[in-house]
Amino acid sequence: MSRTPPIVSVLPTRGLVDEKFKVLVENLPPGRPVTVRSLHRSEDDHYWEAFGFYTSDHRGTVNVSKDPSVGGTYTGKEPMGLLWSMCPVPGSRKGLRLRKLNVCSPMLVNISVHSGHEGFRDQTPLASVLIERWYMAPGVKRIDVRERGLKGTLFLPPGPGPFPGILDLWGGGGGLVEYRSALLASHGFATMSLDYLSCSQSVFTYGETAFNFIKDHPQVVADRIGVVGLCIGSLLALYLAADSTVVKPRCTVCISTYTIYPTDRVLSGSFEELTILSDKISVDKNNNEMWRDVGLEIMSDSRKVNTGKLTTPLLLVSGCDDQNWPSFETAEDITQTMRAAGNDHLLSRLDYSDTGHLIEPPFSPHFRSTKFVTIDKRKVMILWGGLTKPHSDAQEDSWKKILSFLQQHLCSSLNAKL
Amino acid sequence: MSSQAAVFLGCSRSGVGCLVPSTWMDRRKCCVQLSVHPSRGLIDEKFNVQVQKFLPGCQLTVHALHRCEDRNSWEAFGHYMTDASGTVNVSQDTSVGGTYSGVEAMGLLWSLRPVPGSKPGLRLRKKNVQTPMEVTISVYQGHQTEGFVDQVPLASVLVERWYMAPGVRRIPVTEDGLTATLFLPAGPGPFPGVLDLWGAGGQLVEYRAALLASHGFASLALDYLTCKITMETGKMVDNQYFETAYRVLQQHPQVLSSRMAMLGFSFGTSFTFKMAVYSQVIKLRCAVCIGGSHVQPIDASVKEMFTYFNNNASKIRVNEKNEVIWRDVFQPTADPSIKVDMGRLQCPLLLVVGEDDQNWPASEAAKDMKEMMERAGNSHLLTILSYPKTGHLIEPPYTPHVRASIFRIFDTHQKLMLLWGGQTVEHSRAQEDAWKKILVFLRENLYGAANPSATLSSHL
Numbered sequence: 116m117s118r119t120p121p122i123v124s125v126l127p128t129r130g131l132v133d134e135k136f137k138v139l140v141e142n143l144p145p146g147r148p149v150t151v152r153s154l155h156r157s158e159d160d161h162y163w164e165a166f167g168f169y170t171s172d173h174r175g176t177v178n179v180s181k182d183p184s185v186g187g188t189y190t191g192k193e194p195m196g197l198l199w200s201m202c203p204v205p206g207s208r209k210g211l212r213l214r215k216l217n218v219c220s221p222m223l224v225n226i227s228v229h230s231g232h233e234g235f236r237d238q239t240p241l242a243s244v245l246i247e248r249w250y251m252a253p254g255v256k257r258i259d260v261r262e263r264g265l266k267g268t269l270f271l272p273p274g275p276g277p278f279p280g281i282l283d284l285w286g287g288g289g290g291l292v293e294y295r296s297a298l299l300a301s302h303g304f305a306t307m308s309l310d311y312l313s314c315s316q317s318v319f320t321y322g323e324t325a326f327n328f329i330k331d332h333p334q335v336v337a338d339r340i341g342v343v344g345l346c347i348g349s350l351l352a353l354y355l356a357a358d359s360t361v362v363k364p365r366c367t368v369c370i371s372t373y374t375i376y377p378t379d380r381v382l383s384g385s386f387e388e389l390t391i392l393s394d395k396i397s398v399d400k401n402n403n404e405m406w407r408d409v410g411l412e413i414m415s416d417s418r419k420v421n422t423g424k425l426t427t428p429l430l431l432v433s434g435c436d437d438q439n440w441p442s443f444e445t446a447e448d449i450t451q452t453m454r455a456a457g458n459d460h461l462l463s464r465l466d467y468s469d470t471g472h473l474i475e476p477p478f479s480p481h482f483r484s485t486k487f488v489t490i491d492k493r494k495v496m497i498l499w500g501g502l503t504k505p506h507s508d509a510q511e512d513s514w515k516k517i518l519s520f521l522q523q524h525l526c527s528s529l530n531a532k533l
Numbered sequence: 534m535s536s537q538a539a540v541f542l543g544c545s546r547s548g549v550g551c552l553v554p555s556t557w558m559d560r561r562k563c564c565v566q567l568s569v570h571p572s573r574g575l576i577d578e579k580f581n582v583q584v585q586k587f588l589p590g591c592q593l594t595v596h597a598l599h600r601c602e603d604r605n606s607w608e609a610f611g612h613y614m615t616d617a618s619g620t621v622n623v624s625q626d627t628s629v630g631g632t633y634s635g636v637e638a639m640g641l642l643w644s645l646r647p648v649p650g651s652k653p654g655l656r657l658r659k660k661n662v663q664t665p666m667e668v669t670i671s672v673y674q675g676h677q678t679e680g681f682v683d684q685v686p687l688a689s690v691l692v693e694r695w696y697m698a699p700g701v702r703r704i705p706v707t708e709d710g711l712t713a714t715l716f717l718p719a720g721p722g723p724f725p726g727v728l729d730l731w732g733a734g735g736q737l738v739e740y741r742a743a744l745l746a747s748h749g750f751a752s753l754a755l756d757y758l759t760c761k762i763t764m765e766t767g768k769m770v771d772n773q774y775f776e777t778a779y780r781v782l783q784q785h786p787q788v789l790s791s792r793m794a795m796l797g798f799s800f801g802t803s804f805t806f807k808m809a810v811y812s813q814v815i816k817l818r819c820a821v822c823i824g825g826s827h828v829q830p831i832d833a834s835v836k837e838m839f840t841y842f843n844n845n846a847s848k849i850r851v852n853e854k855n856e857v858i859w860r861d862v863f864q865p866t867a868d869p870s871i872k873v874d875m876g877r878l879q880c881p882l883l884l885v886v887g888e889d890d891q892n893w894p895a896s897e898a899a900k901d902m903k904e905m906m907e908r909a910g911n912s913h914l915l916t917i918l919s920y921p922k923t924g925h926l927i928e929p930p931y932t933p934h935v936r937a938s939i940f941r942i943f944d945t946h947q948k949l950m951l952l953w954g955g956q957t958v959e960h961s962r963a964q965e966d967a968w969k970k971i972l973v974f975l976r977e978n979l980y981g982a983a984n985p986s987a988t989l990s991s992h993l
Contacts, residue, residue, distance in 0.1 A: 119981060120723070120725070120792075122980060127573070127574060128575070128699050129571070129574070129693075129699060130571060130573070131572070142980055223699070225700075239721050240720070240721055242720050242721070243721065244719050245698075247699045249573070252572045253690075254669075254690060254691030272690075273689060273690050273691045274686070274688045274689040274690060303566060526564050526566065527564070
């Protein structure tokens with residue numbers, strides 16, 4: 116066999132989920148059409164793939180970072196398209212969502228190269244490599260937190276510390292979602308993710324307890340703690356920043372922001388209110404529930420967090436095509452409130468067009484709609500919104516800026532004090 | 534010594550005006566950012582170490598600590614000064630002291646040495662290639678030279694260095710009486726095959742084969758001295774053992790039978806030269822020999838090689854430090870009956886030579902081989918990489934250099950302090966350069982177009 120075997124290489128083979136990689140295919144015949152494909156088997160046993168169509172150059176090389184894809188799940192020059200454009204393989208159930216629950220192990224992705232632009236799923240690849248994508252950097256410690264009535268997971272960066280701290284609050288999906296916290300710890304923040312939906316007491320008191328737990332930790336700098344909240348989590352984040360008399364975050368990040376107080380201070384009250392209005396929830400032609408309009412309806416006459424009382428910086432990240440919650444309108448509402456109160460110098464906004472509700476860490480696949488189990492146990496398909504390419508660009512851009520915002524306010528250089 | 538006192542001491546020794554109250558120092562600890570990219574890399578990949586957000590114009594020590602499998606600790610450190618933005622970038626800035634100096638992106642690895650108080654004669658080698666080498670990179674204030682373990686650093690991170698890329702498979706091989714380990718690259722294959730031979734220390738040394746598999750070569754690490762057959766029968770293997778290993782590798786369904794190579798180091802080069810030239814079974818596309826010699830009784834078996842060694846024991850020298858020098862034993866002479874006839878070689882050969890090799894006369898042997906091949910008309914197959922001030926142990930890049938270390942004779946278990954040679958800086962540069970060129974050589978000859986004897990490596 117004298118035909119030269121093709122070689123596919125990815126650098127790095129082991130990276131953090133927010134790091135870019137370079138994919139290079141070499142030793143192909145020149146001018147040959149090939150498909151470069153990624154394949155991932157999720158923790159719940161579904162297969163996800165992405166692929167791009169390329170043609171090798173005169174040296175028999177395809178460089179995914181530099182060459183344009185002419186078709187597939189992404190087109191154009193997209194170094195990371197093999198990750199962010201992933202979708203369930205044909206034949207999969209509808210409404211799947213890709214999330215890593217076990218952050219101590221890496222996400223494994225197979226990157227392969229196939230001959231031609233058709234029928235690649237039935238072919239043995241010409242070559243393939245396996246890469247690892249990690250949420251946890253080496254040395255990051257994962258610690259279960261079950262004290263003071265809390266249910267959370269603390270991630271500590273490696274090293275002696277002390278570190279700035281972050282309270283990380285997910286949205287209404289419930290449970291203990293750890294991956295963003297693990298990633299933040301990999302960037303030097305002692306971060307705790309908190310399961311607050313299953314608590315029976317006032318979630319606001321629960322949030323204060325969690326904040327103080329972080330503050331009291333010997334490896335955390337007590338006056339350098341921020342809060343990051345997504346969706347319903349942003350409500351708790353804003354409460355801690357604006358209305359709490361017990362704690363004071365040094366800065367706050369709200370993604371897909373929600374500001375409406377439930378009437379009885381137990382957070383599930385919000386969902387109950389929405390459930391009462393569930394006959395008002397419209398569905399699109401695919402039977403996906405769009406909660407956005409309900410949100411708009413109740414926004415004007417509900418009691419909200421008073422962001423006019425904020426005394427520390429706030430970053431709002433909104434998708435303008437958020438079909439689950441009127442994030443953009445909420446951000447506008449907050450802007451007006453803060454302008455009127457004279458504290459809008461504390462406000463920064465990132466608004467992204469054609470971007471939906473689920474603004475995740477970079478290169479996570481985009482889902483326009485997925486299955487969701489509501490608090491009253493209905494299994495529905497929820498429309499999150501967003502178009503894949505702009506949404507993925509928003510994820511990459513917002514993450515960089517969120518990290519920069521957190522670093523600026525939680526790790527400011529000593530020079531600033533001199 | 535408390536961490537606060539240490540911080541003061543560091544500052545005052547440095548003489549630079551960054552004495553600050555200790556309460557500020559606690560805050561400073563929060564702000565210093567230390568990062569290493571990538572945090573998980575292959576053993577032969579470079580990394581970028583950066584310290585950010587410290588005070589400007591301040592002295593810092595960047596330190597590496599590795600605790601190896603046999604529980605010894607190795608360390609390296611460089612002395613730096615932060616720039617106007619409070620940053621140190623190890624890839625771009627100059628170390629003004631420590632275990633390495635100058636602009637040395639990887640000095641924190643290649644200048645690793647046993648911590649003070651360690652036993653003499655240590656050598657750093659990884660046995661279990663399925664786990665990474667873990668190195669803790671830390672930053673301390675001031676220009677420290679000792680006592681690191683008693684201080685709290687300003688920051689530290691953990692870095693993983695892997696011999697095996699993800700998806701590389703490790704497969705023990707025992708068929709046909711072999712003691713070997715096969716490493717297959719990730720992917721469907723088939724792949725070119727490399728038979729990997731180490732030296733007279735014996736054991737099954739896997740790390741280089743694992744690393745070669747991470748670069749796309751199906752590699753077989755072979756134990757030919759302390760293998761099962763020898764341990765059980767007391768008899769050393771014959772030359773068929775090497776041919777069997779080659780055959781088993783070649784016939785593997787995921788190996789390309791027409792794209793095979795041998796890579797030998799030290800004593801392993803003796804068998805590489807012999808097989809490449811004389812074997813009817815072994816047909817190589819190319820061969821790599823590191824730190825070796827073609828001197829041997831014609832067609833000698835392993836046992837006969839050792840007999841030859843013992844017969845020439847008078848050529849062994851011992852220096853004033855009681856370090857044993859073996860380099861004169863396999864010196865080439867004019868006698869053709871004790872040399873492999875390199876004029877009959879038919880495949881490209883890459884020789885890697887340390888000019889300060891005190892264990893094997895690699896330089897003299899390379900010169901002799903070149904002359905033989907020039908006379909025979911096949912010297913176009915030969916490429917010699919010769920490195921000044923480089924010793925015998927030419928290992929994968931960033932492996933710490935040791936000039937001498939304890940060596941255990943594989944059968945008698947007698948321990949000697951063997952002199953390997955080399956000066957650390959030059960030897961480390963040689964390791965990095967040689968490995969790159971070895972990979973290019975293997976890639977061109979094993980992944981390249983069909984005609985093997987036409988593949989020249991002159992551009993190396």
